[in-house]
Amino acid sequence: MAILVQKFGGSSVADVDKLRHVARIAADTKESGKQVVVVVSAMGKTTDGLVAMASELCPNPQDKTTAREYDALLATGEQVTTALLALTLNAMGYPAIGLSGGQAGIITEALHNRARILEINTDAITNHLNNGNIVVVTGFQGCDANGNVTTLGRGGSDTSAVALANALNAERCDIYTDVDGVYSTDPRIVPHAVRLNKVAYIEMLELARVGAKVLHPRSVETARQADMPLTVRSTFTPEDPGTMITGIDALELDRSITGIACDKHQAQLAIEAVPDKPGVAATVFGTMATANISVDMIIQSMNRQVDNVATNDIAFTVSGNDVHAAKDTLSELCKAIDAQAVHADTDVAKVSIVGAGMIDRPGIAATMFEALADADINIKMIATSEIKISCLVPQTQADKAVQALHAAFFPEAELGSKMTSDNVLVNEKLGY
Ligand code: ASP
Numbered sequence: 001m002a003i004l005v006q007k008f009g010g011s012s013v014a015d016v017d018k019l020r021h022v023a024r025i026a027a028d029t030k031e032s033g034k035q036v037v038v039v040v041s042a043m044g045k046t047t048d049g050l051v052a053m054a055s056e057l058c059p060n061p062q063d064k065t066t067a068r069e070y071d072a073l074l075a076t077g078e079q080v081t082t083a084l085l086a087l088t089l090n091a092m093g094y095p096a097i098g099l100s101g102g103q104a105g106i107i108t109e110a111l112h113n114r115a116r117i118l119e120i121n122t123d124a125i126t127n128h129l130n131n132g133n134i135v136v137v138t139g140f141q142g143c144d145a146n147g148n149v150t151t152l153g154r155g156g157s158d159t160s161a162v163a164l165a166n167a168l169n170a171e172r173c174d175i176y177t178d179v180d181g182v183y184s185t186d187p188r189i190v191p192h193a194v195r196l197n198k199v200a201y202i203e204m205l206e207l208a209r210v211g212a213k214v215l216h217p218r219s220v221e222t223a224r225q226a227d228m229p230l231t232v233r234s235t236f237t238p239e240d241p242g243t244m245i246t247g248i249d250a251l252e253l254d255r256s257i258t259g260i261a262c263d264k265h266q267a268q269l270a271i272e273a274v275p276d277k278p279g280v281a282a283t284v285f286g287t288m289a290t291a292n293i294s295v296d297m298i299i300q301s302m303n304r305q306v307d308n309v310a311t312n313d314i315a316f317t318v319s320g321n322d323v324h325a326a327k328d329t330l331s332e333l334c335k336a337i338d339a340q341a342v343h344a345d346t347d348v349a350k351v352s353i354v355g356a357g358m359i360d361r362p363g364i365a366a367t368m369f370e371a372l373a374d375a376d377i378n379i380k381m382i383a384t385s386e387i388k389i390s391c392l393v394p395q396t397q398a399d400k401a402v403q404a405l406h407a408a409f410f411p412e413a414e415l416g417s418k419m420t421s422d423n424v425l426v427n428e429k430l431g432y
């Protein structure tokens with residue numbers, strides 16, 4: 001019998017009524033002749049609440065000495081949902097059994113707060129399924145080889161679901177959430193953003209990395225490895241097929257770009273007048289790596305003379321979380337490499353266009369830069385990959401940049417939007 005894995009996020013299981021609704025979806029799927037594994041997140045904002053309590057009682061709960069206890073705490077959110085959902089299903093007449101990550105055979109690295117799944121022993125789940133149960137599994141967690149509870153990193157329940165789907169050879173993994181699919185951009189910024197029927201794994205990975213929050217990036221990578229079909233769909237309109245995430249072969253690349261994402265949590269660091277000699281970039285970025293800081297966009301400017309010495313300026317971006325550590329580390333390094341000064345700018349945002357359709361299609365970058373220029377937005381940095389172009393822009397202009405890019409790359413959506421008065425208002429405000 002085919003197995004379906006269904007994952008429900010925190011907002012889908014936030015209260016008892018929603019749990020009853022989720023139980024109905026799982027029960028209906030079982031009635032349709034499938035074996036059903038349900039993976040759940042913690043209810044609503046439970047995990048945030050647990051984080052806040054731990055932080056009040058312990059200054060740095062993620063620290064090595066307390067990371068084990070912190071994981072044990074965070075994992076309880078999903079355990080509550082799992083038990084409640086299994087209770088609900090049983091009360092509705094559908095035999096169900098709840099399993100923690102460890103009980104479900106999910107073995108992870110012996111690393112807390114961001115463990116990776118090493119293997120899944122599916123015997124327990126398979127037995128329970130074959131005995132006619134709906135199996136409910138806690139998302140976000142597993143256990144290490146010594147039986148310690150570990151968690152997979154915030155948002156990790158998506159990854160639990162996909163990893164289980166892979167291990168069980170499921171027919172599909174459905175991620176139920178509070179939106180009905182993946183959109184061309186954030187509908188809060190562009191109200192007439194279009195829903196995408198299909199997105200390639202690599203596109204979704206890039207979109208997730210550059211700021212689209214709908215799926216945990218590791219879950220997409222996990223699905224890609226096994227070619228596991230993944231859907232993103234709404235808990236509240238479960239009959240709607242949502243967005244399918246698949247291999248690139250299954251796509252018709254009739255669109256130049258697939259989506260536009262924006263990450264406002266970025267910072268730009270610049271080192272001024274670095275002596276122009278071999279090994280300097282290696283030292284700068286080697287130091288960042290040792291400090292465990294990931295670097296994203298990098299620019300080295302043209303050579304200029306400062307006090308008769310040939311120098312370069314080097315600028316790069318880091319996540320907003322890392323800006324203080326990066327600035328401190330660089331300021332120290334500044335003296336050692338004889339550079340003049342270090343500047344940090346947090347008033348920046350990274351706006352990216354993503355799409356496998358841009359491969360072998362000239363002019364996409366030009367269209368992007370023109371759209372930003374027409375909107376009078378200054379580009380501070382540019383970075384590209386085969387299927388992505390990112391521009392760093394002033395943070396205050398980020399939404400305007402996304403809107404301008406959407407207008408340029410999704411003109412039909414713009415036309416459609418003129419029909420609804422709300423959007424006309426938005427468009428007029430923006431001067432379209
Ligand atoms: N409950 C966890 C979190 O809030 C995991 C998840 O929901 O995916 O991060």
Ligand code: MG
Pocket residue numbers: 009010155158
């Ligand atoms: Mg989530």
